[in-house]
Amino acid sequence: MQIEFLLNGETVRAEGTPTRTLLDWLREDRGLRGTKEGCNEGDCGACTVMVTDERGARALNACILFLPQLAGKAVRTVEGIASPSGELHPVQRAMIDHHGSQCGFCTPGFVVSMAVAHLNGDRDHDTALAGNLCRCTGYAPIIRAAKMAASEPVPEWLRDTPPGAAPSGQTGVATAPGVGDPPAGEGWAGERPDAVDVPPTSVSPAPAPTANAPSTGETVGGAVSAVNPASPAAPIAVPSAPEFGHGAAFLPESADALADWYLRNPDATLIAGATDVGLWVTKALRDLPKVAFLNRAHDLARIEVTGDRIRFGAGATMTEVLAAVEGRFPSWAALIRRYGSQQVRNAATIGGNVANGSPIGDNPPALIALGATLHLRRGDARREMPLEEFFLAYGKQDRQPGEFVEAVTIPGSAPAFRVYKLSKRFDQDISAVCGGFDVTVADGIVTEVRIAFGGMAAIPKRAAKVEAALTGKSWSSESIATALPAFVEDFAPLSDMRASARYRLESAGGMLMRYFAETTGAETDIRRVAP
Template sequence: MRDYLLLYINGKKHIIKANEAKKNLSSYLRENLNMKGTKIVCSEGDCGACTVLVKRFNDENFISVNSCILPLYLLDCCQIITIEGIENDNLHQVQTLLSTYHGTQCGFCTPGFVNSMVYMCDDLILKKQLITEQKIKNYTTGNLCRCTGYKGIIQAGMNLDLSKIKTIKQRYETQEIKEAFNEALENEVVLSNGETELILPKDITKAIELKKSGFNVISGGTDISVFVNKGYNKNKKFVSLNNISELYIINDDEKFLEIGSKVTLTSFEKACKKDFPTFTQALRIFASPQIKNIGTVIGNVANGSPIGDTMPLLYVSDAILELSGGNSRREVLIYDYYLGYKKFDLKDDEIITKIKVPKTSNEFKFYKVSARKDLDISAVSLAISYKIEDEIIKDISIAFGGVAATTYKAKQIEEFLINKEFSLENIKESKKIVSQIFTPFSDHRGSSTYRIKLCENLLLKFYNEVSSKVEVA
């Protein structure tokens, strides 16, 4: 048993005991280590001012993360690089060019931008890809600046010379660190200070036992950490899945794409590229790189929000959840898993350990309506899986998000359309069913009437895109 967390920050070893383990990384850096370059603004993972670089024991490279919603107990056996560690003596090329092209004014957001752009450089070097303006925008999507404007930042990025950059991994990762992590991971972590209990088991069986005894199970923690920061979550007992290696597995065979419960949204986005390109496209606007690098697919599923972006696509793909209990494992279709708002077909001694997405010859469409394109919660979403042969709808599956207590599987519309001609007339008739099958809630994102109209119009958009083979903006 181990009674501490092991971290390396800017190449230096840090031992974290129980009284500090629940603290967010950003607060630990600023308060304990006096590293003030990491800023705290929103404490929700939205603005990116707190961005740092992290490499887990099993990651290929350093990634950007929001340190304000990343408790230390999720960072066991991780390397962390802050703005202070980007370069030891001279400025990093990113920093020099941001200065040259006036990419900073007040400077509050700058450390986050620097770290995101360094992540971009290292990732593109690993992938042997070139910098483009779109890539700069993609990698800095989770960073906000209120005074500079983005022109100078983009110009700085466009003038980077990747051939002259030594990656963070090349500079910091050593055999000594690898060996220290391997040795540490041999032991379960138990942290208790009389008030809070934090346990990092090595296997699923122990995690299940802890859940049954009242521990909160944490995967990526991007949601619950916000509630902790805002004082809404008062739980004192947490079990982290961080050190269970089998939960990081991605298995891609002829029948299924299988995703373990510690697989991040970033990794899922990459894994879907070959067989589920629509999933990949949807995940590009799901959240910022910092959130997707921490948040997990199954965490999104387990949260059970009726406006969760992954659920409609998983519904129409007939995804299967693997639920592991004390002595058994069972499988349940994802749309049978949700029994009501935040109510699940999950026993006290069960954890979601895997999701299986069946391979199919069907095509997919996904639509998300929100106030802004990137990093926003949807008012309504629609996913459709379909097969059309000789203008006849041979197969169709439809799921709406944001209209009911859970993602809604529109079986009545499916039954109406199946084996009918794929025509504007039939789609218009199917629209009439929308107002009959659910009554959406009204909130600040839209009224019930507005949501009904959106659902109807998205069905028309689906027809227009598929019939013309042209995507409608």
């Protein structure tokens, strides 16, 4: 079975096993070797490509991007950044003018990341390029090049974003035509569903197409129509049968279709962004004979604000989650900016991060401290639970065969909420310790406490003994000091390459003291922590 997508402006067909990566296909089948293989795990950015669909233009890592995820999308590699006639993109000219390339291995990834940021009007160059590593230049000439190119207009040959697509920094899934009531069948039906009005509770509206961005495609049944400069526009077809290459792959168009199929195929692997599953294939060399790719189930990615609650569809990317929480939970937003790289955040989903159940995942401590509710679905049956009850033991969650994470709901506000992360590197690193805090104080007395940690146990876990030691006490430094010894009753952390057990315990206590200082304005002192 083949899929179709746009590659550098040309309609192409690809086939292979469901877990063949775009990087391998580009280099081996198409001879496009500008896209490099560095880490093969989504960390170095040498394989960065531009992917455009109804969610906007995004920088993604080709090394952990599987071919079926590209059905109906537009892909540009470094070979497609310049014009067909050879005219350089502004970022390419700037890289030359500012000597931004030395050995050159990382340069293609930098150029593509810069081109995506340029297209989206993103001037936060440090964040946009944090996922691209360079061992030669020291980054300064690259950043100067990005700043110089930022004032240049977007080249006409790159203005092929589909109408109504939201920029990558916005929450745009709920705004795409037809996503409110997508087809329930297995794959693309070939007909456009009736457009559904965006609910007023959607986080952000899609921007109207601008006059200087010519219309070069349309959303058809959730698939972007292919526009080949040498031929009329034709819709890109998505397989209607759940077969791709030599393995079984299903591309559901809705949560209903996924629920029906997964109930009948509970042994399948669900793939949303592939930022973790991709490493199962590229590093662990695992064979995944039956998979479902969820990125076309747009209703599964909707973010909605209803009353005093925010509901995140499991398929919402971390970039979209960041846009939704930035003004409400600045502490969580700061944490998300340290979640992988821009490329990883553009693919990784909040549901995947939770369902993975990692004891050092970044989001669970924050979500548990916020009192998040997890929504699970199995066929037509739905159930919900406090998020902390989902994690049972290392590698084990309260999820039945054929059941999947459908959404996560949190309160609309939590003024006292904070989350802190410690890691060896500031950017793009796994937590050694991550702690979430939300304490309610009335008349100087602690009435409710929610404290949760990652990296302190085999699962993300609440600090129940510490919470009990604080509840009913005055919100004071004396109460904090009294509660600190309870950490050893709650946690017995491991020592590993990221941190020692002692460091983790002392850091957890330090985070509580930091939280107290931040929420009360108390003076702090500096003390040496033993290694």
